[in-house]
Amino acid sequence: MIDGAASAFTFGCDYNPEQWSPETWLEDARLMNEAGVTLVALNIFGWAQLEPVRGSYDFEALDTIIDLLHDHGIGINLGTATSSPPPWFSADYPESLPTMADGTTRAFGGRQAFCPSSPAYREHSLALVEKIAERYGAHPAVRLWHVSNEIGCHNAHCYCDTSAVAFREWLKAKYGRIDDLNDAWGTSFWSQRYAAWEHIQTPRLTVSTGNPGQALDFMRFSSDELLEHYKAEQAILRKHSAAPVTTNFMVTAHIRNQDYWAWAPHMDVIANDHYLDHRLGDARAELSFAADATRGLAGGRPWMLMEQATSAVNWQPLNIAKAPGEMIRNTLSHVARGADGISFFQWRASLQGSEKFHSAMLPHAGTDSTVWREVVELSGILQKLAEVTGSVVEADVAIVFDWQAWWATDLDSHPSADVRYLTQVHAAYNALLGAGVTVDIVAPGAPVDGYRLVVVPSLYSVTDAAAQVLADYVAAGGHAVVTFFSGIVDENDRVRPGGYPGAxxxxxxxxxxxxxxxxxxxVLELSDGQSASLWSERLRLEGAEAISVFTNGPVPGVAAVTRNPVGDGAAWYVATALDEASLSETLVRAAREAGVEIPVVHPSGVEIVRRVGPSGSWVFVINHSDAAYEYRTQGTEIITGAEVGTRASAMNETSQNGTLDVPAGAVRVVRESRK
Known part of the structure; x- marks a missing residue:
């Protein structure tokens, strides 16, 4: 994945040496070796150190730390430092500060305090990247380039006049004629028809609800605007260096600003930041979804976890510390789902700033701490699992997921504000996760002929072409499950007439x-004993059969779940929000019918994921529960060295009948076969 890292996991961290003395740098390099760190992200927020005043550069400290880490055998993931401009920039170019939807401007003092369309930002940031690339492009320690950081986390949508000019240019390129824009946005509604491009502004807050077509295009523009700047930095880096270039995505439940399907082809390495979000109902399940979605962005190939926390974060209302062993289980969930690189934010816990209570590999308590001991333990486990790198995850089921559909679904003025896109996606994913079914996450319109079952949860917005891909897949013998509020509008948020579910x-x-x-x-009751809530429809059958009907609520006797045979395939429709158990039962039934192998029932909290490669297959059994779990298999358990189902030994966790004991809170990885 990263040059020089073949047949081994990269294991690393963000490091901010500017926060520490040179004496501490020496201690940190020694401790990094002790912890098995192989890759360190540097210069992520280094602009103010490198260019303390306009046009005057100072690379002495960065030279020293890069050479020091290189001398200790540690590779560098070198940041371009463009994520947060220094104070002089905002002072010299106050018009570059981002403007919110309410028209107010945000001040300097946090991070990402710039408008993505600012010409001054682009000029000065690219000049900085040129200096960095010239200086370090051939340095043997540089293994990876890290453009900016968590792009668009805070400033993805700027509503200033500069952004409005850039937005209009983007619209001209997309539509060509203003009449075509008017048609796409439906501006005949509420006297919004535009006669000139210069009348179009960013979608700031209005006294009523705004134009949804404008809102969607603004989100697309904003994603593209940041991507164009990424590509500009990437071009400079490639001019001076052969090392791969990437940035850290934020495939997570609380960030939705970028259309990562559009970004992924421009990454040399797909990298993601992920933190457990305890504001969710099931933070661990969301971790698994994010890992599978990141693998989807990587086209099924291995990817890199650029950031995670050893324990608590600092930015949630209640920042919960991880229990002993939880960090290792979380990390190996990412590995099981395709990560070949593991890194943390950050190396040494800060003493000042807003992230001083964010956990780190080296906590405030130092090396005499549970966190440090687990970091060292994890490093040893990853070294044992090195043979897994390069392998891929095995899945027969795909879930269709789309950032643009997320934007469209969560707009206002819909039938129910309680129908939220990601909630429905997570519901389908969690139902399959609970049944032990591994899934791939794919974009609408992506080829799906290699899957036995495709699940399409609440895909409110979809193009004709993407809908046709699914129809062709089923006609060729595939099986699909589509859930409510899908296919309703096209990519311009225009309703498809003739009845739902539209496309x-x-x-x-x-x-x-x-x-x-x-x-x-x-609570809605169904004729087969299942339960549902939130949604029903006045549905009629036009070829499909009713699997169940509503027995109460506003539409008793109307079909709730249907199945339509199409040749050798079948298309199911779930016209309501089934509860967790009912949705799992329905999806498992559809999966079995499609020929998907459903694992033996196992307790909630046990993950079983398989990675396969040319040299064999490895099954990860991750026991998040508080009870031991027995797993039937045969092979070699890599972490403990136990032989499973081949020979008995009183010294290991094996028996003649091929039963592996996975203790509560433990992870076991079995090499099932080797060629």
Missing amino acids: FRELLGVRSEEFVPIHPST
């Missing part, structure tokens, strides 16, 4: 004449 109506063999959403607290 999928013919495929599913149903027609709904009206949505009938209900209060989330109302």
Whole structure:
């Protein structure tokens, strides 16, 4: 994945030497060796140190730390330092500060305090990148280039006049004619028709609801604007260096600003930052989803976890420390789902600043701490698992997921504000996760003919082409499950007339004449004993068969779950929000019918994921529960060295019948076969 890292995991961290003395640098290099660190991200927020005053550069400290780490055998993931401009920049170019939707300007003092369309930002940031690339492009320690940092985390959407000019240029390139823009946005509504490009502004807050077409295009523009700057930095780096170039994505539940399907082809390495979000109902399941989605962005190939926390973060209302062993389990969940590189934010816990209570590999308590001991233990485990690198995850089921559909679904003025896109995606994913089914995450319109089952949760917005891919897949013998509020509008948020679910109506063999959403607290009972909530429809069958019907609520007797046979394939429609158990039962039934092998029932909290490669296959059994779990297999357990199902020994966790004991809170990785 990264040059020089073949057949081994990269194991690393963010390091901020500018926060520490040179004496501490020496101690840190020694401790990094002790912890098995192989890759360190430097200069992520280094602009103010490198260019303390405008046009005057100082690389002495960065030279020293790069050489020091190189002398200790540690590779560098070198940042371009463009994520946060220094104070002089905001003082000299106050018009570069970002403007919010309410028209107010944000001041200097946090991070990412710039408008993505600012000409001054682009000029000075690219000049800095040129200096860095010239100086370090051939340095033997530089293994990876890190453009900016968590791009668009805080400033993805700037509503200033400069952004408005750039937005208009983007719109001109997309539509060509203003009449075509008017048609796409539906500006005949509410007297919004534009006669000139210069009348178009960014979608600032209005006294009523705004134009959804404008809002969607602004989000697309904003994602593209940041991507163009990434590509500009990348071009400079490639001019001076052969090392791969990437940036850290934020595939996570609380960030949705970039369309990462559009970004992924421009990355030499797909990298993601992920932190457990305890504001969610199931933070661990969301971790697994994010890992699988990141693998999807990597086209199924191995990827890199650029940031995670050893324990608590600092930015949630309640920052929960990880229990003993939890960090190792979390990390190996990422590995099981395709990560070949593991890094943490950060190396040494800061003493000042807003992240001083964010956990680190080397905590405030020092090396005499549980966190440090687990870091060293994890490093040893990854060294034992080196043979797994380069292998891929095995999955027969795909879930269709899309950032642009997320934007569209969560706009206002919809039938129910309680229908949120990611909630429905997570519901489908968690139902399969709980059944032990590994899934790939794919974009709408991506080839899916290699899967036995494709699940499409609440894909409100979809193009004709993407809908046709699914229809062709089913016609060729594939199996699909589509859930409610899918196929309703096209990419311009224009409703598809003729009845719902719009683009999928013919495929599913149903027609709904009206949505009938209900209060989330109302429980709907179905004829097969299942339960649901949130949503129902006035649905009629046009070729499909009813698997179950509503027995109460506003539409009793109307189909709730349907199945439409299409040749050797089948298309299911779930016209309501099934509860967790019911959705799992329905998806497992569809999966079995599609020929998906459903694992033996195992307790909640046990993850079983398989990676395969030319030299064999490895099964990860991750026991997040508080009870031991027995897993039937045969091979060699790599972490403990136990032989499973081949010979018995009183000294290891094996038996003649091929049962591996996975203690509560433990992880076991079995090499099932070797060629």
